[in-house]
Amino acid sequence: MTTPSVSMWIECFEEDARFEGDGLDALVEQLVAHVRATHDVPYPEDEVRIWARNFAEASVREDGPVGRLPSIGSVEVHPVTEERIDDWLRFFDREAFPDNPDWGACYCLHPHTGEVPERPWRDVRAEMIERLRSGATLGYLAYVDGRPAGWVNASPRSTYAKYSGVDPEGPAPDTVVGVSCFIIAPPYRRHGVSSALLDRVVADGAARGARYVEGYPRRTDTGEDSTSFCGPRSLFDARGFAAAEERDTYIVVRRPV
Structure with a gap:
């Protein structure tokens, strides 16, 4: 799979670290290394890696507006x-x-x-x-x-x-x-x-x-x-x-x- 060239990010599920960058694979490995060194989790490393990849790709794919509108139509x-x-x-x-x-x-x-x-x-x-x-x-x-x-x-x-x-x-x-x-x-x-x-x-x-x-x-x-x-x-x-x-x-x- 081609690594996206746009900036993306991942936040650890414990909300204690955030990683940003342009290279998907490198970003995922940073998150996995952080989890391995910092947290005792029951998930296999490959599963953590899939979760991190999903998160990073969603951080650029989900590009809709985030601000709540003051009012909406019907x-x-x-x-x-x-x-x-x-x-x-x-x-x-x-x-x-x-x-x-x-x-x-x-x-x-x-x-x-x-x-x-x-x-x-x-x-x-x-x-x-x-x-x-x-x-x-x-x-x-x-x-x-x-x-x-x-x-x-x-x-x-x-x-x-x-x-x-x-x-x-x-x-x-x-x-x-x-x-x-x-x-x-x-x-x-x-x-x-x-x-x-x-x-x-x-x-x-x-x-x-x-x-x-x-x-x-x-x-x-x-x-x-x-x-x-x-x-x-x-x-x-x-x-x-x-x-x-x-x-x-x-x-x-x-x-x-």
Whole structure:
């Protein structure tokens, strides 16, 4: 692979060191050397190296605006069908995480796989494209002035390895739409984009053959993006979701369609 010639950066996951430079391979090795010398982590060195490469490449690939807009236009929400995959790719490739390259390799695959070793972002991206095309992942894009502004993964809970153990005595997983992630581009945060996305998920539930819509807000919400990507509890409470089960780090909330 050709090493990019533009400046990039990596911040250690312990937030105690930052490395900047033009050479991808050299930058990655600096981070790996720092981790090896400074931190006792349970991850193999090759996995740390993949994570560092993903971060560095995202630091230049994610070039969308980072400033929050004072106001936005009306929000339109559409399911991500075949003709909208290019919009979805633009959103995740460039717009979703310009302020947080650490998440630039996610592409919202994690709910489906659960905890797995770090993978190159291009592999994750390719897998999600196939999932969207085949209908294995279902979600919605929010648009503002014709530009993708946010995403929600609203697939059947039966497709989520991450939530496979939820409420075993409750409704069958294939009858539940699981709202696993909201990703909102920085300019559009705290402007009601997540609300518009969730309203569309609830409105479409019956037509999709679901009996319930379910969310997984974190038990502890600091108001920061790192703890709010599943949506705050208040977002679900306002739409009649009720607590169905409490887990170690999140609460399962549910409502009938």
